[in-house]
Amino acid sequence: xxxxxxxxxxxxxxxxxxxxxxxxxxxxxxxxxxxxxxxxxxxxxxxxxxxxxxxxxxxxxxxxxxxxxxxxxxxxxxxxxxxxxxxxxxxxxxxxxxxxxxxxxxxxxxxxxxxxxxxxxxxxxxxxxxxxxxxxxxxxxxxxxxxxxxxxxxxxxxxxxxxxxxxxxxxxxxxxxxxxxxxxxxxxxxxxxxxxxxxxxxxxxxxxxxxxxxxxxxxxxxxxxxxxxxxxxxxxxxxx
Numbered sequence: 001x002x003x004x005x006x007x008x009x010x011x012x013x014x015x016x017x018x019x020x021x022x023x024x025x026x027x028x029x030x031x032x033x034x035x036x037x038x039x040x041x042x043x044x045x046x047x048x049x050x051x052x053x054x055x056x057x058x059x060x061x062x063x064x065x066x067x068x069x070x071x072x073x074x075x076x077x078x079x080x081x082x083x084x085x086x087x088x089x090x091x092x093x094x095x096x097x098x099x100x101x102x103x104x105x106x107x108x109x110x111x112x113x114x115x116x117x118x119x120x121x122x123x124x125x126x127x128x129x130x131x132x133x134x135x136x137x138x139x140x141x142x143x144x145x146x147x148x149x150x151x152x153x154x155x156x157x158x159x160x161x162x163x164x165x166x167x168x169x170x171x172x173x174x175x176x177x178x179x180x181x182x183x184x185x186x187x188x189x190x191x192x193x194x195x196x197x198x199x200x201x202x203x204x205x206x207x208x209x210x211x212x213x214x215x216x217x218x219x220x221x222x223x224x225x226x227x228x229x230x231x232x233x234x235x236x237x238x239x240x
Contacts, residue, residue, distance in 0.1 A: 004048040004119070005045050005046070006045070006047075008039055009023040011046050011052070011059075012059070015054075016059070026054070027039060027041070028040065031055050033052070034051070035051050036051070048060075048117070049064050049118070062117075064116070064117060064121070065093075065098070065115075065118070065225075066114070066115075066118065066226040066230075067091070067114065067115040067116070068115075068215060068218070068226055068230075069087060069113045069221075070111065070113075070221065070223070071109070071110055071111060071112075071113040072110060072221045073107075073220075074108065075087055075089075077101050077113065078101070079099075084107070087101065087115070088115075090221050091115075091223060099116060100117070101114070102121075102126060103209060105206060109204040109205070110204070110220065111137075111207060111214055112206045112207060114212070114234075125234065131166075131183040133183055133208075133209075133210065134183075134208070134209050135179060135181050135208040135209075136180045136182070136207060137173070137177065137178075138180055138194070138201055138203065138204055138205075139176060139204075140176050140194060140202060141176075141200040142198070143175040144170070144172060144178055144199070145197065148199065149172070151196065151197070152168045152169070152170045152180070152193060153169065154167065156196060165186060166182070166184050168181060168182050168193070209234070211233050212234040
């Protein structure tokens with residue numbers, strides 16, 4: 001989601017219904033405050049979270065929001081859907097429609113889902129070049145073989161897209177359960193990789209994105225605000 005940045009004179013012109021030319025003397029008179037400071041530069045950039053006051057009238061006072069959810073099965077990772085309940089429908093916040101999803105999960109997949117209204121933050125977590133690690137716990141129909149572990153570590157070629165996946169790590173928990181660490185998110189990637197060995201994924205649960213782990217106290221469908229520390233450290237590459 002793109003960040004909504006604009007020049008200050010254009011923002012004031014749009015919000016106050018005056019010409020950009022008329023904004024210049026208003027700024028010179030010290031009548032505009034941006035984040036508590038008198039603004040004088042017409043070309044100053046502001047975004048959706050800049051606190052802007054014009055003659056004691058608040059033109060904008062949005063705050064960034066950061067949530068984590070323990071996504072349950074049978075819910076769509078979307079803001080709207082005509083057939084199924086969405087993760088947005090699970091939220092009680094009045095401003096929930098301003099949020100977007102950071103890294104989707106499939107309909108029957110569960111676990112850590114992030115939601116925000118901050119486009120810059122979400123891009124940091126989803127840009128492929130940053131190679132943010134995502135950690136999943138997977139339950140399988142058949143025992144995990146050494147050949148599967150080796151193939152994950154080497155990367156797999158998918159002919160349909162003509163791509164080779166990046167190396168992924170499999171940590172074996174038991175014969176049928178493993179933790180998978182990925183630095184990308186191709187379409188149904190984990191299911192397709194295990195499918196190469198005719199091993200059906202029965203459960204897929206995301207544990208972490210970057211350095212941010214799912215709060216174990218959250219029941220399925222519950223969510224909470226991220227702490228300031230979690231927001232600031234969430235874009236670290238290491239997941240565990």
